Amino acid sequence: MKGIQYWGAPLLSVVLLLAFLAIWHAGTRQEAGAQVVDAEYARLVGSAAATGQKSAFPAPADVGRKIWEHLADPFYDKGPNDKGIGIQLAYSIARVLAGYLLAALVAIPIGFLIGMSPLIYRAFDPFIQVLKPISPLAWMPLALFTLQDSGISAIFVIFICSMWPMLINTAFGVASVRREWLNVAKTLEVGPLRKAFRVILPAAAPTIMTGMRISIGIAWLVIVAAEMLVGGTGIGYFVWNEWNNLSIANIISGILAIGLVGMVLDQALARMTRLVTFPE
Amino acid sequence: MSDPLIRVEGIAKRFAARDGSVSTVFENVHFPIEQGEFVCLIGHSGCGKTTILNILAGLEPASDGYVFVGGREIRGPSLDRAVIFQSHALMPWLTALGNIAFAVTSRWPEWDRARVRSHCQKYVDLVNLTGAERKRPAELSGGMKQRVGIARALAIQPKMLLMDEPFSALDALTRGMLQEEALRICAETRQTVFMITHDVDEAILLADKIVLMTNGPEAKIAEIVVNTLPRNRSRHSVHKEPHYYPIRNHLVDFLVSRSKQFNESLPAGYDPKHPPVVTPSLNEAVPAAPVPAPARPAEKAVVVNLRH
Numbered sequence: 001m002k003g004i005q006y007w008g009a010p011l012l013s014v015v016l017l018l019a020f021l022a023i024w025h026a027g028t029r030q031e032a033g034a035q036v037v038d039a040e041y042a043r044l045v046g047s048a049a050a051t052g053q054k055s056a057f058p059a060p061a062d063v064g065r066k067i068w069e070h071l072a073d074p075f076y077d078k079g080p081n082d083k084g085i086g087i088q089l090a091y092s093i094a095r096v097l098a099g100y101l102l103a104a105l106v107a108i109p110i111g112f113l114i115g116m117s118p119l120i121y122r123a124f125d126p127f128i129q130v131l132k133p134i135s136p137l138a139w140m141p142l143a144l145f146t147l148q149d150s151g152i153s154a155i156f157v158i159f160i161c162s163m164w165p166m167l168i169n170t171a172f173g174v175a176s177v178r179r180e181w182l183n184v185a186k187t188l189e190v191g192p193l194r195k196a197f198r199v200i201l202p203a204a205a206p207t208i209m210t211g212m213r214i215s216i217g218i219a220w221l222v223i224v225a226a227e228m229l230v231g232g233t234g235i236g237y238f239v240w241n242e243w244n245n246l247s248i249a250n251i252i253s254g255i256l257a258i259g260l261v262g263m264v265l266d267q268a269l270a271r272m273t274r275l276v277t278f279p280e
Numbered sequence: 281m282s283d284p285l286i287r288v289e290g291i292a293k294r295f296a297a298r299d300g301s302v303s304t305v306f307e308n309v310h311f312p313i314e315q316g317e318f319v320c321l322i323g324h325s326g327c328g329k330t331t332i333l334n335i336l337a338g339l340e341p342a343s344d345g346y347v348f349v350g351g352r353e354i355r356g357p358s359l360d361r362a363v364i365f366q367s368h369a370l371m372p373w374l375t376a377l378g379n380i381a382f383a384v385t386s387r388w389p390e391w392d393r394a395r396v397r398s399h400c401q402k403y404v405d406l407v408n409l410t411g412a413e414r415k416r417p418a419e420l421s422g423g424m425k426q427r428v429g430i431a432r433a434l435a436i437q438p439k440m441l442l443m444d445e446p447f448s449a450l451d452a453l454t455r456g457m458l459q460e461e462a463l464r465i466c467a468e469t470r471q472t473v474f475m476i477t478h479d480v481d482e483a484i485l486l487a488d489k490i491v492l493m494t495n496g497p498e499a500k501i502a503e504i505v506v507n508t509l510p511r512n513r514s515r516h517s518v519h520k521e522p523h524y525y526p527i528r529n530h531l532v533d534f535l536v537s538r539s540k541q542f543n544e545s546l547p548a549g550y551d552p553k554h555p556p557v558v559t560p561s562l563n564e565a566v567p568a569a570p571v572p573a574p575a576r577p578a579e580k581a582v583v584v585n586l587r588h
Contacts, residue, residue, distance in 0.1 A: 180369035183339055186357040188386035188436070198382065202373045278373040279418035 021060045028059040058249040066249040067256070081241060083233070085257055091233040093261065095151070096219045099158025103215065107163045108208060111170025112196070115204070121171060128168065136161035136222045140229055150230035157226045162215040169211025173204030205276035213269040220262045235261075283351060284312035285440065285472055286336070290553070291345030293331050305331060306499035307344065308552040311491055313440070318466055318473045320483040322531065323493030324539060329476045333444050336474060337363045349439070359387050362433035364443040368425040370417040376428045377404065377413040380435050387436040403431040406465060423454035427461075434465065440472040447482065459485055460515050467511070480531045484509065485518055491555075492534050494542040501555040502542050505530060508559060523560075530560035 058066075074086025114121050136157045143153035177200050185195045227236025235258055242250035292307035305328040313319050323329050334340035336347055338357035347354045349361070362383075370379050380400040385391065391399070404413050407427040417425055426446060433441055446462075447455040459482055466473055466486075477483050483490045490505040508523045518524060550556070 178369075180365055180367055181371055183363070183365070184369050184371070186339060187337055187359075187361070187363045188383050189357060189359050190386050194386075199371065202371070205373075276373075279416070280372055 024060050028057050058252070063249045063252045066247075067253050070253055070257075080232070083238075085235070085238060085253065088233060088235045088238040088254075089257055089261060092223050092227060092235040095155050095227075095234065096158055096216070096223050096265075099155040100162045100216060100219050102155075103159045103162035104166055104212065106159075107166035108170050111167045111208075111211075112174055112200075114167070115171040115174025116200075118175075121175065128164065132164040132168070136218075137225055137229065140226065144230075150232065154223065154226045154230050154234075158219045158223060161222045162219045165214040165218065166208070166211045169214070170204065170208045173207025173211075174200055176207075177203040202276070202278075206273060206278070209269065209273035209276055213266065213273060216265050216269050217262070220258075220265055224258055285315045285317075285350060286313035286474070287348040288312070288332075288336070289346045289348070291332070291335055291342040291347060293328055293335075294343040304498045305496050306493070309345070309501055310553045311501055311504060311555065313472060313474055316470050316472055318475070318486055318488045319491060320487035320489070321474070321476050321491045321493060322478060322480070322483055322535065323499065324495050324535065325478070327493045327496040327499035329493065330444055333363075333442050333474065333476050337361055337442050339363075359436055360439040362436055362438035362441055364426075364429050364433045364441065364446045366445045366448060368417070368422075368429040370425055370428055370432075372417045375414050375416055376409060376420065376424075377401075379417070379428055380404065380432045383432045383436050400431075400435060403435040406434065406468075407431045407461065421454070422450050423458055426450065426458060430458075430462070430465070434469065434471070438471075440474065443473065443475040445476050445478070448477070448479070455482075456515055462486060463514070478535075480528060480535065483531065484524065484527055485513065485515060490531065492531070492539070494539050498543060500543065500552055502534065502539065503556045503558045506557060506559045526560040530558070 070085045074084045076082075076084040077087060110124075114124050139157055139160050140153060143156045144150065147153050147156060181199055181203055182195075185199045190199065223234065224236035224239070227234035228240040231237050231240070235254060239251055239254040239258075242248075242254060288309060288311050290307075291309045293305040294302050294307075295305065297303050309332065311319075321329055321332065331340060335342045336354070338354050338361065349358075370376075371382070374382060377397075377400055380403060381396050384396050384399055388396075401413070404410060407430050409424060409427050409431065412420060412424060417428070420428065426449075429446070447458050450458065463486055465471070473486075475486065484507060487507055488511075490507060492502045492505060494500050494502050505527065507527060509518065509521050509527070513521065547556075
């Protein structure tokens with residue numbers, strides 16, 4: 001009886017995946033259509049385009065083959081427009097981590113100060129409210145103009161978009177530390193630094209980590225768009241480059257890689273959140 | 281008469297209401313706490329009991345008046361006055377031992393790990409928590425959490441303990457056990473204690489003096505009842521003491537009716553600076569009392585005005 005409970009959900013997931021692949025396969029089935037163009041030209045544009053009315057959308061098997069190719073050699077480098085998907089992902093992850101860690105270094109201390117003092121909270125609030133809803137990509141031209149470097153600009157965009165959830169959650173977590181714990185610290189004459197690190201930080205840690213988890217999700221969303229814009233390297237550029245190459249199978253491989261890496265980043269933060277969460 | 285450890289002199293708490301008027305929770309509160317004494321404060325909710333405790337702890341300023349500890353005015357919280365909170369207030373990310381150690385290292389920052397550890401262990405044993413040191417508060421029952429809170433307060437060896445209804449959130453069985461232990465620990469350590477409660481039996485079991493507070497707003501100290509039961513009382517035998525029912529009835533009478541009427545008709549000669557000290561005697565004619573009233577002229581109570 002335990003079997004169904006335990007295996008039911010994963011089994012259903014597999015069934016759903018197979019159904020999806022089957023529909024995809026059925027929708028893109030290649031029928032050997034009559035060749036309407038010259039053989040030379042057909043070789044140039046690919047068989048799908050050459051047959052005219054047939055869709056160029058790849059079948060699951062084509063995508064599978066492409067993914068296998070990528071997996072077999074993920075780190076090759078054959079010049080600026082032809083790098084392995086592993087290298088491209090590494091560029092993106094490095095950018096995200098750089099911008100994200102910089103944001104954490106700035107946002108968590110500031111959030112701490114804001115949360116400790118209602119006065120500073122109210123003073124900062126209008127700025128946060130205005131800056132928070134700005135799409136990170138809107139900063140891009142400004143960043144390119146002032147920083148004069150597309151790579152650093154991409155990192156800056158990650159920095160600015162990871163900032164707000166961490167800042168707001170830290171301030172909120174610090175501001176809502178239970179009064180009784182602060183009273184304990186007061187009656188024990190605990191100094192301000194010790195209070196900050198031994199009482200407020202552990203008490204606010206779950207809220208801060210939740211903010212960090214939201215931030216890493218946003219950062220990963222934004223890096224793809226930013227790299228499409230600045231070009232050069234990264235998984236976003238890879239997807240855009242493959243669009244220019246009209247290689248739909250590569251685009252799908254790239255999309256899948258983006259999803260998987262995003263999931264891993266999110267799960268890593270979720271695990272860290274569990275480490276600092278305390279049962280009440 | 282020697283100076284008491286704590287002198288509460290004319291403290292008041294007032295709030296400015298929205299319409300600009302000032303509402304007084306309590307005012308003109310005077311009472312002493314002697315060294316080694318267990319004092320209970322009883323009153324209905326809303327009369328400002330917790331506020332008085334917070335003022336004594338230094339967590340809240342009084343709107344008026346002063347509190348002196350050993351002749352010096354209270355200016356803020358101090359390690360000399362440990363607080364046991366109603367909601368135990370343990371830090372859930374620390375173990376039971378960690379919570380106690382946090383207090384101990386606050387008191388003696390220069391102590392090394394081993395010394396802190398052995399000091400904490402002494403107090404863990406004192407409150408009968410041996411074996412549960414490594415557990416986190418979430419894994420402890422309500423009674424055990426409160427024991428950790430008591431150990432944390434005692435471990436810093438304060439001059440006095442302040443307890444804010446420490447047992448009110450517990451079930452009756454656990455409460456009884458912890459009261460008994462509080463009695464034993466206070467006898468062993470000769471701790472000066474100020475405790476807030478609304479439980480008459482708890483007050484009679486634990487307290488040497490019971491301070492009665494009238495209902496708010498503008499609550500006052502109505503009188504101070506001296507507990508004449510022998511100090512080595514226990515939960516099992518306290519209700520068999522001859523003085524038990526006179527004291528209990530006196531307290532219940534006060535809470536049920538007199539606490540409401542007190543402010544309307546202040547007794548003649550009432551002086552808030554020296555609230556009357558009352559010793560409910562056997563002479564009070566109480567039908568439920570197991571001891572028949574002796575054939576003396578029936579007095580309600582012996583009222584003594586202590587002047588220092």
